[in-house]
Amino acid sequence: MENLNLKISNQSKHITHTPEIASKYSNEEKEKIAGASKDFESLLTSMMIKSMTQTTQGLFGSEGFGGDYFDTLFEGQIASMMSKGKGLGISEQVYRKITGEELNNLKIEKIDSNPFKNSPLKINKTSPVSGNLKPSLGSVNRLEKYNDIISSASKKYGIGENLIKSVILTESAANPTAVSKANAKGLMQLMDSTAQDMGVNNCFNPVENIHGGAKYLAKMIRQYNGNLELALAAYNAGPGNVAKYDGIPPFKETKNYINRVINYLNYLDG
Secondary structure, eight states: OOOOOOOOSOGGGSOSSOOOOOOSSOHHHHHHHHHHHHHHHHHHHHHHHHHHTGGGTSTTTTTSTTHHHHHHHHHHHHHHHHHHTTTTSHHHHHHHHHHSSOGGGOOOOOOOOOTTTTSOOOOBOOSOOOSOOOOOHHHHHHHGGGHHHHHHHHHHHTOOHHHHHHHHHHHHTTOTTOBOTTOOBTTTTBOHHHHHHTTOSOTTSHHHHHHHHHHHHHHHHHHTTTBHHHHHHHHHHOHHHHHHTTSSOSOHHHHHHHHHHHHHHHHHHO
16 A cells, blocks of 8 residues: 655644543532432442341341331431442442543532631621520430530531520520421421432531531521521521511511521520
């Protein structure tokens, strides 16, 4: 075969190296896709574990008290830990399918998504409280085991430890498995929609619940420019009702809630 000679008339028009193809996803979007991929794998893993343990009536058997409840908690926790490790490779396949890249090659630049970190939010108590309410000694004692988590959330979201404690004592009396009639869950009584918005996967996990609740409370405090009563009203009745009534909603439950939280806060502040 004869050699084929190509005539090059303009050297600048020819590729001298392989160009880099820019990704269609930003680094922040890739991080979200990676998280969603791992959550998807965690869900599938949890379903697999549940299917595997059906013949033995779950992880705790059929005779134990609260077996179904604890089965669900443990299955979710086991699946979560598995997906955070090497997992089953499902998250890698999902990530590769969406981005065309390898999940293991993802380099995430840590961006401080919390501009209020180490900068306490300014809080104003605009009206006096009634009564002299104090939390029960039992609930205060139960709360002590969560001091490290509360301290971490306080520093991360810029709100006082005693305010977080006051909300926990009012919401659940420091009971991590509390569920309200409205289906609010855990120590800070998060609704499922709020928990999802705050990135909480398991409302009965004290770390996730306290951080999710503190994050949401800080959001409400910022939204109402440090007005604690309005922030607590929004936490209890929703910001929609605060907007509807242009202030604290005329609900007895909400008014009592605000009064109790602030009483507890004054008590803890000494």
